[in-house]
Amino acid sequence: MYIIKKVNILRKKITHIKKTNKKIGLIPTMGNLHYGHIKLILSAQKYTDIIIVSIFINPMQFNNSFDLKDYPKTFQEDCMILKKYNVDILFFPNIDDIYSNDIKNHTFVEVPKLSNILEGQSRPGHFRGVTTIVSKLFNLIQPDYSFFGEKDYQQLLIIKTLIKELNYMIKIISIPTVRLKNGLALSSRNNNLSIREIKVAPYLYKIIKKTCKKIITKDNHEIEKVINLSKNLLIKKGFSIDLFNIYDYKTLMTPTKKSKTIILLASAWLGKTRLIDNKKIFFR
CATH class of the missing domain: 3.30.1300.10 (Pantoate-beta-alanine ligase, C-terminal domain)
Structure with a gap:
């Protein structure tokens, strides 16, 4: 598994893969991987030739600084999981590689109608952060497929709308919520x-x-x-x-x-x- 941290190196790698006409699958994550993420990887194996997983704890989608600071970071354990399931590339950038300017003044992407209702009312700016980082990943990686869980249903619908309205040539594959035997959704x-x-x-x-x-x-x-x-x-x-x-x-x-x-x-x-x-x- 290649671990890529720099945007310019990722671009070179993607350019090389594109020349081979292999199908690329992207699974965006914030790390702390569990069996729900593994199900996404297993699904990606059915559709794609190259699987890329990103791990980036995205500060733009947190409206609580304490929540951001306390988000679990398990990089070594995550790498072991990704290697076990034959992921080809892990993209693990630093904040400065993704947000070159102050986040508050950074260019953003938003799906306004769906982002400011329901969950968006309770978490102002959250979905703006999600759609901005997902758009960046789509632009950098140019996947043929991208994989998301259905537990975050509003997020899933927002990303599908983003792809349609910005004319991305990407197919979204959604995976039913993965649960423990007692019904609790994995998170x-x-x-x-x-x-x-x-x-x-x-x-x-x-x-x-x-x-x-x-x-x-x-x-x-x-x-x-x-x-x-x-x-x-x-x-x-x-x-x-x-x-x-x-x-x-x-x-x-x-x-x-x-x-x-x-x-x-x-x-x-x-x-x-x-x-x-x-x-x-x-x-x-």
């Missing part, structure tokens, strides 16, 4: 949960599933009541809720009669850890 942030919180955290998805089952059988005017009851259950379990509601799967707007698929999006704090999850509902 680097799970490392911040206390022993007590680890036992409580799986209730988020359990209540999401129960809510979705009830929504399928209810009329529209009863859905709000179902959602409020579920919120109360989560609060009793110790969650502080940011978001728990249903939206149109394609637009993230309030569902209408034309919405063939909807999605329940949830984000909630458990102690100092913010958990997000979702589930699609087919009922219209």
Whole structure:
């Protein structure tokens, strides 16, 4: 596995790969890799000839400096995982290689309509940071495919919109959320949960599933009541809720009669850890 830290070296490597007509797959990460990332790699092996994983803890997408500082850094362990699964290139740049100027004054890329709602309201500037770094990686690596998990559904939809509207010739492959046996979605942030919180955290998805089952059988005017009851259950379990509601799967707007698929999006704090999850509902 090649470990590349400098942009100019990466460019030379990409130029060489492009001459071979091999398909390139990109998996953008912030490190602290888990089995969810491994599933992305396994998917990339089916579609591509060259797999590139980036590890970059992107300061532009953090609106909390303490959160940025505390984000887990496990470079050596990450390298062992990537080598085990035959990743070809690890791109591991420094901040100065990605942001040559002060981040606050740096050029950015944004999908405004989708970035400033739902999660974007709770985390101002977060998705602007995501789309900026992803655009930079797309420009540098020029992948044929890029791979993302479905746990961060709003992010996934934003990136798909980015590709469409900026005319990138990149195919996005999304991977269903990877979970523990108890239903808890895998996330680097799970490392911040206390022993007590680890036992409580799986209730988020359990209540999401129960809510979705009830929504399928209810009329529209009863859905709000179902959602409020579920919120109360989560609060009793110790969650502080940011978001728990249903939206149109394609637009993230309030569902209408034309919405063939909807999605329940949830984000909630458990102690100092913010958990997000979702589930699609087919009922219209």
